[in-house]
Amino acid sequence: MAEDIYQPLDQDIHTEPMILQMGPSHPATHGTVRFTLTLDGEKVIKCDTEVGYLHRGFEKECENSTWTQVFPYTDRLNYVSPLLNNFGYALAVERLLEIEVPERCNWIRTIMGEISRLSDHLTCVGAGGLELGAMTAFLYALEGRELVWDLIEEVTGARLTVSYGRIGGVKDDLTEDFADRWAYTRGRLQEIHANTHKLLTRNRIFLDRMQGTGVLTPEMGISYGYTGPVLRSTGVDYDVRKDHPYFMYGEVDFDVPVGDTGDNYDRYLVRMEEITQSIRIIDQCLERMEPGPVNSDDPRVVLPEKEKVYNSIEGMINHFKIIFEGIQVPPGEVYSYTEAGNGELGFYIVSNGTGKPWKIHVRSPSLIMMGGLHHLIEGGLLADIIPTFDTINMIGGECDK
Amino acid sequence: MSKKLIDFVAKHFADEVLDSHSRLGNDTVVLKRDRLPEIVERLRDDESTAMNMLRAITSVDYLNRIPRFEVVYVLYSISKKHMLTLRVVVEEEDCTAPSIHHLYGAAGWMEREVWDMYGVEFDGHPDLRRVLLYEEFEGHPLRKDYAKQASQPRLDLLVRERDSVEEFNVFYKSKPSEGSRDS
Amino acid sequence: MGLEHQLPEVLTTRLESAVGWARKHSLFQYPFATACCGMEYMATASSRYDIARFGAEIPRFSPRQADLLWVVGTVNHKLAPFLRRIYEQMAEPKWVMAFGVCASTGGFYDNYATVQGIDKIIPVDCYIPGCPPRPEQVIDGLLALQSKIQAEPWMKYAYEEKAKRRAEMERSGNPLFTPIDGQET
């Protein structure tokens, strides 16, 4: 047989290890990452990951802004799901201030957060298809993302960098026809979801590239601090939304999908299932939310209404103080965490009692996942890096801060 | 939150604890520096605590305070679902902390990041390189005495490549017939 | 019946406009996507906005095959040498588009890490403002670049070579070289 002929040959061929630089500008590393690979033939023996090509001094910028001015910077952390970062940061500061937000605000945050998660997962799945040659899946996913972004634009006024969160509330209520628009988007998204399943899930090429590559074990995942869909694909059902419910996640009913082998294919399936679950959460929220105020009434943090600002001296002074001096946050520190698109997004915030944060540390899931990435890559083929890197879904802004 | 974890640390390592409090849902213990790996290992391996995940390591620079730095470790238990924050004080003159990279895989990169940004060295770390910045960078940007805009370009940025383009522009303005015409 | 049947067999035009026309409608692009703007670049390139309508369809991930370098997103000091290198690898004629305020001016990241506009490193032909620019704006920027390409004299690059050589000779102090105005010897 053919294999027998080649076997002795194979053993005799002595290959020198070759060192290959992959990145920092490589089409499949959708951020800018550099791998220094040591190859034996096509097999990766050693991989050294280098990040930081998008380091923009997030933490330094935050220390020089008022608490409210930090929002635009958080948008650009995980720029595929900016709303989740907004709300994560708002929640952290609210914990430090010990204020409660009104119920409707929590409903809105849940809805908008899940919409953002949809955009994140769609991008990840679509781009993954694109890199394995399935251009059609990418175009479908992008169409879905455009629809989702239309909804976001309707509510927040921007497509991508939204700055919709506020400390003690959100910028504005949902628009009146939001539910109708959602009904349309929902139908279309479900079609797209079904089409993507048809295109990819049983596709031979896709299966061959994804199954059994980039395998993560649960022990390693926990030890390396992996969270989010990547950890869940190994069978550990750690989801902040379920384990430590915040906003309205305690009230709604949803499942946390878990995989069992922890390979690329499982990660893809977990993301696809999470899309369904997000749609389910949004449906329930829209059904159950009641009209009401969306901002807390604490004058320390929320800007007074324009009418008061222009017509009364207290209102004006209050407005002036919040804008110029910033919200006064009592001294202390807090570690607050939420479930973002890629995993647990934590903010460790230190305040010294002034209008500017003394320190903001982001526990960005991507950076921590990049720390253990070489274990997924080593021992595999060079070509397997591409699906692995995609399903990890490293986002540059979040990873490099 | 119960103070179970704080009591656990206080019981087994009473000499090491400088302070402890439970505020805003975070249990915090402030520790002396030297026996940290031992404490973390105990917290990780003991049945009743089982802190099997390291959420974050970071540092805080309190500029005018002595000791100046604090290294913060956030531990979490996936099975027990509880969290503990450990804070370790570090002096400015002796800016080191013991490494815990052998206990958690994630610690390696987190410690590199802290070294990169704050210049806290981790004793025993096998590969303490910069993560986010580049080798040629001097200083540690998140220290409070590092100026925000003090950039250190890797390239000599002001060499303009296309001086010739400007020269051409001057040329064809003076002799339009030789250059481009509107089309 | 296509339009070509209505045309005469021979069309006359100037060579320069014909070359400009061909160049502007066959831009091979190299997306140097680093940050958030990359998401809008993806949106512009795919289903809804479809940049292929303007002849800038094919992304080439090798700088040697590309004419148009899109710098999409923030460039920091760590990345700067790579950007310069990629630009130098591209063959003439080449154009550079700064996509978003970060690439144009550094945007609102005014700190130790970021380059305050890529024009500090490489020449830029067209700036698209916005953080991130909307796809419509990107297309507008592309059209502006196309009209610029059309207006470019087609011998520009040959001229540039000459000018470069002249500058070099001047720098090296070659005695055979005499400045044009002839005031020095």
Ligand code: SF4
């Ligand atoms: S211009 Fe704005 S959206 Fe674009 S890369 Fe810069 S920060 Fe991101």
